[in-house]
Amino acid sequence: MNTVYRLVWNASLGIWVAVSELAKARGKGKSGLRRARRALPVALLSVTLVGVPGTADAWMVTTATTGANSSAADRGIASNTVVGNGAKAAGLITADGNATGTGAATAVGNAAEASGYRAVSIGAGSKATQEKSTALGFGAEATQAFTFAAGTQASASGYASTAVGSSSIASGIAATALGQQTTASGAYSTAVGQKSTTGTLTTASGFGALAVGGGSVASGENSIVLGSDATASGLAGIAIGLNSKVMSGTGTAGTYSAAIGNGASTYGSSSLAFGYNAKANTDVFNQNTGLTREDIESTNSTAIGAQAKSATRSVAVGTLASAATNYSIAIGNNAQTLYEESIAIGMNSQAGHIADPSDPNDGGSEGKSVALGHTALATGAKATAVGAEASATGKGSVAVGSGVEATSYQAIAMGGVASKVDETTGQAIDIYTSARGAGSVALGAGAVTTQSNSVALGIRTESTGISTVAIGQQAVSTGKTSLAIGGVAAKSTGHESVALGSYTEATAEGATALGQSVVLTADGQRVTSTTGTGGIRTATAASGEYSVAVGSGATSQALDSIAMGTLAVASKDAIGGIAIGLESKVDAVNATAIGAEAEALGESAFAAGAGAKAEGTSSTAVGTSSYALGASSTALGDLASATAGNSLALGNSATASHGNSVALGANSETAEHQSTTSIQVNNKTQNVKGSAVGTVSVGTADNERTITNVAAGRVSNDSTDAINGSQLQAVIDTPMKFAGNSGATIEKKLGENEPLSITGEGAAEGTYTGHNLKTVVEDGGLKIQMTDTPEFTSVTTGNTLMNSSGLTITGGPSVLATGIDAGGKKITGVAAGTNTTDAVNFGQLTAQAETPLTFAANTGTDAKRKLGETMKILGGGTVGEAHSAGNILTEMDADGNLIIKMADNAKLESLTTGNTLMNSSGLTIAGGPSVLATGIDAGGKKITGVAAGTNTTDAVNFGQLTAQAETPLTFAANTGTDAKRKLGETMKILGGGTVGEAHSAGNILTEMDADG
Structure with a gap:
């Protein structure tokens, strides 16, 4: 066979080692392989030595030497084998799988060296220098015990390490390097692959690290790297995929992180990047600081998806998903969080606020925003957007529903899309819920708010004024601080107006409309069922400023007017008017109508009762079908009628048809008044007080009434009081x-x-006369x-x-024919005299006394004397000489003063002083009083001070x-x-x-x- 070595369990070392197929395994067999503490990749279960220089199909282990300068040393049971020029074998091998004795070393190849106990060195220049070490290939070296190096210049220098591949290096304890130029330098590390196209060597330098792939690097302890040019430098980091990276930094950065996917990367602890080019890094797009690096340190971040990006404690899931700010979540293709502590879930969703330097009112960048839904935008600080294309751009705003908008500070929009027909084009238009005013609330499909603190609740509601409220389907509130609440289409367009009820309208400042619409037929009759009637809908409407309309179809059109009741009307002329009741109506200033079909048509008129009608100015009609036509007239009672000015009808069916008249009692009727200014008593006319301007009737002809319980009237010449029977x-x-x-x-x-x-009975004595009486x-x-001229x-x-x-x-005093004697009494209260004949008072006398007399002498020298002062008047006459008038005598005293004397019994024919003449008849004042012998005549003047x-x-x-x-x-x-x-x-x-x-x-x- 081609494979002459296999992996067996070394019980004494507690590790797997590469040995000859002829050697016997002691301890674990195949089942032990499955239970090994450290499992190697499947690729390591067999080592193919095809193309390794100096190998042969099979070898017989003998104690022999072959080649120049070769040597073999027998150590016991088996033989040493040396093959090749200069080869050396000094050790033991087991030549047979069943052998139990000590074996010998094997060196095959030019300058091959097997100097370790049971070492094997095959290949020119190969070295196996430690116990049970194996070096296979040109220049291969196995320099630690139990090492295995296979491949040209392969190096296994770590204890029990394995290096397989040209220039591979296994320098860490129990390290494994498989592939051309791979390096496993960390203890228990594994490197599988070959040199990358960029020239990077596959390296596993971390303790227990695994690097698989050309140019892959596993430098973190217990890290795993699978993929060409992949890197895991943090503790227990996992990088899977072409060019994937788990990067380390200061402290614990990069630990327990994973980057899975081509180009995936993390740069922080406990982070996950999963997907093509996914990145779990902090401030990937930090626009505030201007950073452009994509390897800023992050911890506990997760990025899953192609080109996903995540920052510290952030999660990004989806293609191009970006949780690029700390503590944020971005889930969905191209989902983005723009600032910390934000959440964006849904394709193209965005959450977080970036400050606008051009806006002086912008409070700065801020997060804590939430966007949930396709293309949902929560770009306001602490904003929330939930729903496809939902938008919450105001600070603290909330948008919930497909396409809804909350664009201002603390605005709330919840709903969706509603449709309406454009009045101009007839085309259907989509309306999305939107809250554009600060602190405004829009709830319902198509609900809209545009000003601060406004509220719109319901389908297609509109609240477009400051602090306005619109509640109900198609409710509209546009006036400042106005309120519209109704099932359908309530409207409050006036400032501080209120509309409550379906189709109610409050269109003027301060107006109030409460009720719902009614349907009227062409002739104005109210429809109780709208099915098939084709009627016209009449809305409750308050169009007058500060007016109130309450009830189905009620309308208040004038300032301060009130219409309460179905189809109640306060017309545009009814300023301050009040209409209360079914189809009640007021049509003049300050008029009031209360009751079904009651009407107050005159200024300040008052009508109360079903069908009551007050038509005259300041008229009053109270009672069913009562009628007050005249100005200031009053009709009280059912069917009572007051048709003349200032008339009063009191009682059912009472009629006051004459001005200033009163009809008292049921069925009473007034008549034309009659004025009586005098009466005839015994053929003598007596004038009486009082001129009639009207009548009071307590009945009708042949239906008279008595007046009882009349209080006693005043009795005087001027009294016009009624007199009762007792008087x-x-x-x-x-x-x-x-x-x-x-x-x-x-x-x-x-x-x-x-x-x-x-x-007459006079006293017995005395004189009587009756000529005066x-x-x-x-x-x-x-x-x-x-008699007019009595004589006494x-x-x-x-x-x-x-x-x-x-x-x-x-x-x-006494005024006698002989004169006036004051009797020693003062005459007081005398007015200052102005005419020459007037008496003077003491004040005039005193003033006169203070005025000096001027005396002029012949010499031209003047002398002044006040009354009371002395003026000497000296004359040249001689006593005894004759004097004129015989009544005056002047003489000088011893001091040379002139003494003028008048006779004690002066005699004058008459004495005239101004208009006053005194003669033998008496004293006469021309145009004034006279005191004569015949009597005293006051002359038509007052005698005062009497x-x-x-x-x-x-x-x-x-x-x-x-x-x-x-x-x-x-x-x-x-x-x-x-x-x-x-x-x-x-x-x-x-x-x-x-x-x-x-x-x-x-x-x-x-x-x-x-x-x-």
Whole structure:
């Protein structure tokens, strides 16, 4: 056979060794091979020595030498064999498989050397220098015990090592190198292959390492390399595939890592790269630092797939998958994580945020993003995108669903695609869920938010205003802080508007719409079932600013208006209007309609009740089918009607059809008012208070009502109060009392129809005259009259006496024919005089006294003297000389002062001072008072400052006269009721008799009526 050596178990060494086929195995056989601690690749189970120089088909082991300078040494049982020029054999071999003795060494080939015990050296220049070593091939060397070197210049220098192949090297303990120029330098390492096309030698330099493939390198302890130019430099690293690499660095880098696939590589501990060009490295695409190396150290990374790339504690699975940042996961073809702690799962998915240096608001690169789905993008920091083509580009944003978008800070979009028909082209358009505003939320197929803090929940919902909310299929909320919630197509487009219910619309600022749409037929009738009706849908709509629409089809079109109820309407003119109830309606400013089909059509009108209608300005209709047409009219009660201005109908079917009128009670009706300004009593007209502007009706003709529980009305000349029956009865029951001078009284009740005799009874003494008074019976009454020019001998009021001499006040002033005597009293309250005939007051007198008199002498020298100062006036006359007028005398005193004297009894024909003339008739002031012998005439002027008179002859002042006039006379009737009359007021004394008939005093009764 061609194979002359085989592997057998060396029990003493505890290893597998290469021996001759003739040698006997001791210990483990084939079954032991299967249980060996260190299994070799299948390729090592047999060694083919085809083409090894100096080998033969078979050898007989004998003690012989062949060739020049050869030698053989017999050591016992077997023979030494030396074949070749200069060959040496000094050792033992077993020549026969059954031999038990010591064997001999074998050296075959020119200069071959087998110097070790039982060594074999075959080939020119080969060497087997240690016990049981074997060198086969030109220049092959087996220099340690139990080594095997086969091939040109093969070298097995490690204890029990094996080198097979041209220039192969096995220098590590129990190392194995198989293939041209392979190297197994690590203890228990294995290198299988040949030199690569790049010139790299297959090398297994790590302890227990395995390198299989041309140019493969296994330098890490217990590393495994399978593939041309593959490398595993880390502890327990595995590199499988052409040019695969498990690279080591500082510390524990590269340990326990695996790179499987052509071009796969790892550069960190506990990492896995699986697939063509897969890479488990840190910062493979580190754009922030500008690194371009692809062998940055990483640990615990996994890259599976063609050109997959992974960083520290990252996982990349899929062709071109890239988990190129630490602690990230990329699964799927071309899946990428752009920053640390991100997850991208799905073909072309991306997760992580890279800072944009051109954006001043960018907070910097950040990870912790998640993208799940085909082409899912979670490129915002801490963003989440789940679904095919889902996109979460805002920081902290969430996008869940196929094609959904969350593009702003903390935006949330969940849903998918919805379709709608373009109104212009009629083509179907796909709408994807998107949340584009910061903090916005879009949930539902085709839901869209575009502004911050907005919310859209439902299929094709739109929330496009700041802080808006749209909930329900096709709900739309566009006004700032508006709300739209409805099963279908609710809309809130006004600022701070609210729309609640299917097809509701709140289109103005602050508007509120609550309800759902209704379907109307062509004639406006409401449809209860839409099947086959072909009706028109009417939406609940609040189009007025700050308006409210609540109910199916309710509409509020004016500012601050409210429409509540199915088809309730607050029209565009109903500012501040309120319509509550089925098909209720308001059509004017501040109008209110409450009830089914209630209508308030006038400004500030109010209608309450089914079918109630308030049409007039400020009108009120309350009750079923009540009607208020007139301005400020009121109809209260079912079918009540107030059709005139300021009218009131109170009661069912009450009718107030006249202005300012009132219909009280069911079925009451008003009539045209009648004004009564006077009444006729005994053919005499009496004026009464109050002019009617309307009527009050408590019934109808032949359906009258009494008015009960009427409070007592005020009784006065100006009173227009109603009088109740008790007040009238009190008047009837109260008699008039009449008293004469004797003090006796007589009473007469009204209605007794008895005449009253009035006579006077003076005292026994005294003088009486009646020419100033007279009594007149007229129109059934007794009148006591005084002449307009009464004449009295004297009139005494207290201390004041007025008689023919004048006016005298005891202890006070007197105005007599002889003059006015102030009686030592002050005259106060005197106004400053302005005319020459006016009296002056003390102030004027004082001012005058302070004003000096100027005296001019013939010499031209002036002298001034105030009143009270002395002015000497000297004359040249002589006492005893005659003087004019006979009433004045001037003389000088001892000091040379002029003394002007007037006669004690001066006599003047008359004295005139300005308008005042005093002569023998008395004192007369032109245009003013006069005091003459015939009397005092005040001349139409006031006499002021008059003290109150106390004596019978004293003058009285106006206060006394007024007090007297305010003191009433009391008239007593038989009924005991008194009546009082002031001066100037009329006291009627009426009788039922006829003038000229005979009457008796005993048949007369007097009493007081309600008018006193």
